[in-house]
Amino acid sequence: MDLIDQAAATSRIAVQHRRISTFDLGPDETLEIPPGSSDLWAIVGRPSQIAGFARLHFYGEIEVVGNSDLFIPRSALPDWNSCAGWPAISAGEATSSAACNKLRAFLTETVLPSLDTTTADVLRTLALSTRPIPASALNEKAQEAVAWLSPLIDRTAEGYALATHAAPVAVLREILASEPLSAGAAGILYRAGQPEKTITHLLSSGRRKAALDVLGQSGGVMFGHLHGPVAAASVLNAFGSTETHPGVVALKAMSALKKGQVGRARWLIETALADPTSVGNTELRLARLLLLIYEDRPADASARADFSQLLDELDPDQHLLRGSVYNIALDDQIRRGLTGEVDATAARALSHYKKGNAPYLAFYIHMHLAMMELLAGAPDRAGPHLDRAAAELAKTRFETQQDDRFLVLLRAQTAYERGEPEAMADFARTAFADFAFGELWPTIAALALSFGTEALFQFDGLDAARRHLDGWRVQMWRTRRFRLLVEQREIAVLQTSGKLHEARRKLEPMATRIGRVWMDSAGENLRDLRDPEDIAQALIWLRQQVFERPREGVLAQRLRFMAENPFLSWRHARSLGIWRAWVERRQNRIGSARQFLADALEVCHARKCLAPVLEERPLVSALLDDPRMVGSAIADVPVPRQLRRGVGNRSQSKAADLTRQELRALLLLVEGCSNKEIAHQMGVSLPTAKFHLKNLYRKLGVENRRTAVHVARGRALVET
Numbered sequence: 068m069d070l071i072d073q074a075a076a077t078s079r080i081a082v083q084h085r086r087i088s089t090f091d092l093g094p095d096e097t098l099e100i101p102p103g104s105s106d107l108w109a110i111v112g113r114p115s116q117i118a119g120f121a122r123l124h125f126y127g128e129i130e131v132v133g134n135s136d137l138f139i140p141r142s143a144l145p146d147w148n149s150c151a152g153w154p155a156i157s158a159g160e161a162t163s164s165a166a167c168n169k170l171r172a173f174l175t176e177t178v179l180p181s182l183d184t185t186t187a188d189v190l191r192t193l194a195l196s197t198r199p200i201p202a203s204a205l206n207e208k209a210q211e212a213v214a215w216l217s218p219l220i221d222r223t224a225e226g227y228a229l230a231t232h233a234a235p236v237a238v239l240r241e242i243l244a245s246e247p248l249s250a251g252a253a254g255i256l257y258r259a260g261q262p263e264k265t266i267t268h269l270l271s272s273g274r275r276k277a278a279l280d281v282l283g284q285s286g287g288v289m290f291g292h293l294h295g296p297v298a299a300a301s302v303l304n305a306f307g308s309t310e311t312h313p314g315v316v317a318l319k320a321m322s323a324l325k326k327g328q329v330g331r332a333r334w335l336i337e338t339a340l341a342d343p344t345s346v347g348n349t350e351l352r353l354a355r356l357l358l359l360i361y362e363d364r365p366a367d368a369s370a371r372a373d374f375s376q377l378l379d380e381l382d383p384d385q386h387l388l389r390g391s392v393y394n395i396a397l398d399d400q401i402r403r404g405l406t407g408e409v410d411a412t413a414a415r416a417l418s419h420y421k422k423g424n425a426p427y428l429a430f431y432i433h434m435h436l437a438m439m440e441l442l443a444g445a446p447d448r449a450g451p452h453l454d455r456a457a458a459e460l461a462k463t464r465f466e467t468q469q470d471d472r473f474l475v476l477l478r479a480q481t482a483y484e485r486g487e488p489e490a491m492a493d494f495a496r497t498a499f500a501d502f503a504f505g506e507l508w509p510t511i512a513a514l515a516l517s518f519g520t521e522a523l524f525q526f527d528g529l530d531a532a533r534r535h536l537d538g539w540r541v542q543m544w545r546t547r548r549f550r551l552l553v554e555q556r557e558i559a560v561l562q563t564s565g566k567l568h569e570a571r572r573k574l575e576p577m578a579t580r581i582g583r584v585w586m587d588s589a590g591e592n593l594r595d596l597r598d599p600e601d602i603a604q605a606l607i608w609l610r611q612q613v614f615e616r617p618r619e620g621v622l623a624q625r626l627r628f629m630a631e632n633p634f635l636s637w638r639h640a641r642s643l644g645i646w647r648a649w650v651e652r653r654q655n656r657i658g659s660a661r662q663f664l665a666d667a668l669e670v671c672h673a674r675k676c677l678a679p680v681l682e683e684r685p686l687v688s689a690l691l692d693d694p695r696m697v698g699s700a701i702a703d704v705p706v707p708r709q710l711r712r713g714v715g716n717r718s719q720s721k722a723a724d725l726t727r728q729e730l731r732a733l734l735l736l737v738e739g740c741s742n743k744e745i746a747h748q749m750g751v752s753l754p755t756a757k758f759h760l761k762n763l764y765r766k767l768g769v770e771n772r773r774t775a776v777h778v779a780r781g782r783a784l785v786e787t
Contacts, residue, residue, distance in 0.1 A: 089108075092110065100123065191246060195248070199223050199228040201225065204258035287317065291325065317350035323335065352377060360395065390416045417432050446481045520560060562614050568735055586609075590624065615750070647663045648663035651663060660690070664687070672704075677709070732756065
């Protein structure tokens with residue numbers, strides 16, 4: 068007798084001595100087994116349908132025969148992976164079209180119609196999901212369905228997934244993918260943390276309203292910040308380009324902003340708000356406020372009123388939107404230097420983002436705070452904020468390569484402010500090639516542009532700095548203010564490298580309110596400038612005058628008025644102090660020159676923010692090397708050890724035997740200036756200019772200007 072016959076004989080013996088009762092429980096039926104019953108009970112149903120199941124199972128009074136017990140076990144079938152233990156599929160025909168067709172018919176006509184709703188929903192969810200479904204997404208009935216569906220389901224550390232068995236699972240996915248997504252399956256998929264899949268399949272099932280509801284529950288306009296840009300793109304693609312619902316349009320605008328497509332975002336928002344039915348939509352209005360940051364525009368009274376109005380309209384539990392309003396207000400407060408309000412606003416935003424489980428958005432708050440400290444000249448206080456930002460970024464569930472680079476950039480900027488420009492130079496050489504400029508806020512981009520250019524100038528020279536600027540110049544999505552900053556930065560490095568003639572040629576035609584004529588008549592009105600663009604342009608003009616004509620009597624007065632401007636940044640004030648020291652020395656007011664220089668060095672040392680001093684190294688080095696500057700005011704002042712480092716300093720050290728006027732004449736020669744232009748730029752008469760040139764030729768051992776330029780470049784006396 069074989070094994071099967073033996074089993075059959077045993078069953079017949081059991082039947083002879085004990086009666087078997089069979090129960091096939093319907094979805095809503097329950098059963099209570101009488102205590103002390105000696106009968107055999109064969110029950111088809113879920114454990115939750117049997118009263119006292121846990122106790123009966125614990126004492127061994129009930130035996131569970133799972134769905135997997137009805138299949139051929141792995142150990143008994145070498146080709147188990149081909150058929151998942153399904154007896155109807157032989158190993159030889161497991162992948163054949165005939166076997167798959169039979170299986171498809173069996174599943175479609177017999178198995179799937181017999182499933183209860185919960186089991187069908189679980190099976191469909193597993194077929195549609197791109198990653199395991201966590202147990203937390205399944206209720207008790209769904210958990211029982213998972214157990215019944217074994218061995219088609221694998222349990223991993225992440226949750227449940229369809230087993231990777233070729234024939235049955237592939238056919239099952241094919242059948243279920245074509246089925247409309249039921250409400251139960253949509254709920255499981257949503258709770259499993261796959262709202263983009265839920266929305267996509269709801270839309271493919273023609274359930275637009277349900278899809279919009281899921282979008283709103285999953286972050287709405289901030290969907291990409293919760294689930295990542297790839298998920299946001301998938302959702303927008305599913306809705307299609309013609310979708311006009313305000314929530315979808317707001318998400319489109321947000322995605323455009325994240326890509327740097329500011330013009331497209333503005334068009335989307337303005338077009339949608341022109342519709343009377345959308346004009347009051349909070350998500351669109353929030354997106355419109357976010358435009359202020361990306362367009363580098365300060366908030367006006369109307370925008371600040373909209374901050375308050377939005378907060379009044381939003382429910383207390385709309386944490387993502389409320390936190391984002393505070394985030395926008397935070398940027399405005401940092402721009403305006405309202406440090407007393409920043410901490411309270413940041414705390415409110417972080418509280419909402421924590422309640423909304425949005426670590427990626429919390430990351431940006433800490434980055435804002437770090438930015439504020441950098442603008443205030445306090446790099447040491449920026450460090451802890453960057454550490455907290457890194458911790459929030461580590462909690463984010465999607466890929467954040469751009470923001471990883473963003474964090475590296477802020478750390479490099481912090482090191483730069485401390486007087487350690489190596490990381491900033493390295494970032495400027497390499498990382499910007501892979502950087503999506505749209506991810507950079509204008510404030511961060513402005514510092515990246517300025518610091519990166521200066522760091523490259525220090526280590527690699529003028530040509531490298533200008534190539535870096537050219538890379539920023541092609542970013543046409545930037546605002547006029549940003550394009551102006553690119554021009555100002557190039558002028559600054561030209562000034563530092565001594566190419567004052569070329570710097571003036573670029574400075575004079577700039578289309579700004581503050582031009583040459585305005586500056587020639589400037590006085591107390593420098594104290595009253597308010598617009599950041601005007602202040603920046605006035606400063607670059609003042610620096611040009613400091614390098615070109617430090618002996619002009621009116622210049623000291625202009626610098627004093629500018630220093631009294633209450634809207635200067637901390638860094639601007641330090642630079643002005645150094646410029647005033649230089650002008651005072653050139654006008655033979657030695658005591659005040661010492662004091663201005665000492666104050667600048669001491670304040671920067673106390674803040675551990677040395678970059679303003681290093682950026683003015685040509686002036687600071689010359690002042691410190693001046694024998695007349697030695698005195699009590701600067702006797703014990705700490706001097707940055709990095710001051711003598713850099714390309715420009717190496718050139719100046721090699722030209723140490725030239726007087727300041729001879730070196731100035733040489734730099735103008737290199738720029739191609741005629742003798743008359745040299746005299747004009749140096750502010751001396753033509754005979755005096757020729758006198759300086761004659762002495763220069765003698766020291767270089769040459770007889771004409773062409774040879775002088777050739778020798779100077781060969782000896783690295785000037786930047787090439």
